[in-house]
Amino acid sequence: MNWIKADQKVIANTYHRYPIVVDYGKGVMVYDKKGKEYLDFTSGVGVNLFGHGDPGWIDAVTKQLNKIAHISNLYYSETAVRTAQKLVSKSGCQKVFFANSGAESNEGAIKAARKYSHDRYGEGRDLILTLTQSFHGRTITTLSACGQRVFHQHYMPFTSGFDYVRANDESMLQEKINDRVCAIMLEVVQGESGVRMLDSSFLHQVQKICDDKDILLIIDEVQSGIARCGALFAYERYGLHPDIVTCAKGLGGGLPIGAVLLFDKLADVWQCGDHGSTFGANPVACAGADYVLSRCDESLFQAVQKKGAYMAEQLRGCPKLSAIDGMGLMLGATCNVANAREIVEACLEQGLLILTAKERLRFLPPLNIEKAQIDHGLAILFHVLNHW
Ligand SMILES: Cc1ncc(COP(=O)(O)O)c(C=O)c1O
Structure with missing residues (x-):
């Protein structure tokens, strides 16, 4: 053949x-x-x-495969809890939502950010600023989040509520901040656009604006996270404290899994029925992630x-x-x-x-x-x- x-x-x-x-x-x-x-x-x-x-990863995954391959999120699962516990203890986040990919994790982050802002401030505060040259996924909403014109074609209408700041442009960032902004979303190392580290001074300006105005900082660690950059997450090497972090790719070590990490004030943003996924927290994918995280030291x-x-x-x-x-x-x-x-x-x-x-x-x-x-x-x- x-x-x-x-x-x-x-x-x-x-x-x-x-x-x-x-x-x-x-x-x-x-x-x-x-x-x-x-x-x-x-x-x-x-x-x-x-x-x-x-060998360790294969052992962890096959052991789980032999126990149970899938069970719905209507029941509790030890493997999912163990994996989430590791993410919580290693990152300092409060809660974890499991998805299946980077784009899905970013969708979750966007939903969580808008819900937090809506719960707290009501309608109209729903704009998310992202950066030029960013990449956040290929669903309609995460394409909207990508600050690259090339992704904003063919599939109109895209999800509204995004605006773009030139990466590392501190005065443009200041100009774009207004009462409608609920979150700033970025990769600290922009992967798909060529592996470009953002300037530390720009990142700290973002952090300060977020802290001062209760604007949420969402960091997309789908490519840079899970030890890839020499820390569990690349943002740690800049001393940032995000409100939401997303990861996927390396997390499962070869199986599809993504996660939305919710920090402090986001801990209770989601209640029953607000979000979900059939395959999210799949026990086999979680067993792979649990093993990967056990080696992230x-x-x-x-x-x-x-x-x-x-x-x-x-x-x-x-x-x-x-x-x-x-x-x-x-x-x-x-x-x-x-x-x-x-x-x-x-x-x-x-x-x-x-x-x-x-x-x-x-x-x-x-x-x-x-x-x-x-x-x-x-x-x-x-x-x-x-x-x-
Ligand atoms: C930073 C970043 N976010 C999101 C994604 C999308 O991830 P996925 O392809 O798993 O949906 C990618 C994929 O390359 C990425 O690099």
């Missing part, structure tokens, strides 16, 4: 795929149907935190910071790359000699998987990658770049 042709026949053509058919993965390696091996600097776009087939954070700093330093040493940015093992680089997709395609041929993000190269390797494996992957990348 030609799986590429078969795919094109029956699967909606929404992805610009690379021409390999993945068969299985082991550790930081992925193997295609022809038996060719690839070093994985993508982690399934930041999902497989500990690489492929991590200071020693992992330190290791990620160290490996990330090493990788960034190596990338900075390459004359064909510039504007290296990011935190921990979430890094981006501009390629000076070719467009990013061409480089990614050439690396693929040489046995290395990397990502693009807009016009930039993006690196999201598994967090347990070893230094020698980083060196091996970068040697492939630099070899490709040197021959350009």
Whole structure:
């Protein structure tokens, strides 16, 4: 069977795929149907935190699978409680709502923010400010939240109640604040737009405005969270105190799960019937997340910071790359000699998987990658770049 042709026949053509058919993965390696091996600097776009087939993760997930695969949210579940307890104790939030993806978690965050504002201030205070170049998901509402014009086409009408501030523009932020604003939503490291860290002074201005005016700070940690940036959440490294945090991707370690973390004043914003999800808190996905969270400790954070700093330093040493940015093992680089997709395609041929993000190269390797494996992957990348 030609799986590429078969795919094109029956699967909606929404992805610009690379021409390999993945068969299985082991550790930081992925193997295609022809038996060719690839070093994985993508982690399934930041999902497989500990690489492929991590024995502890497989054990946790299969144990749960053997007990019960799914039960509705009408009943209590130990696995969900354990996972939420870990999120609460590690983040300091009060309550957790489980969703199934990043977009769904952000939908939840937007709903929680509007409900808080409505309960407290009544109608008309429902505007959410987001940043240019942000990415928050692909539902109609989270597309509205994306501060990128390219996402605001085809699907009109979009959800209203969003306005956009240029990332890092402190005077524009000040101008956009008015009595209608109920929340500011942002990624502290903008992933999909090229891995760009926001300025610390801008973030602290956002925090101050939120504190002064009871405007909620929603931080989207879907890509940057769960140890990816060398802390449980990237915002911790800036000393921020958000009201709502969303996460997904790495949380399940390879299974679909997202979470909305509700801090202090949001703890009781939702009551029975206000929100829900059939698959949210699925016990198998929660078992994966519970295992992932059990490994999210200071020693992992330190290791990620160290490996990330090493990788960034190596990338900075390459004359064909510039504007290296990011935190921990979430890094981006501009390629000076070719467009990013061409480089990614050439690396693929040489046995290395990397990502693009807009016009930039993006690196999201598994967090347990070893230094020698980083060196091996970068040697492939630099070899490709040197021959350009
Ligand atoms: C910051 C951010 N938010 C939200 C999303 C959407 O997540 P999902 O694709 O799981 O819906 C992504 C996906 O890349 C993301 O990077």
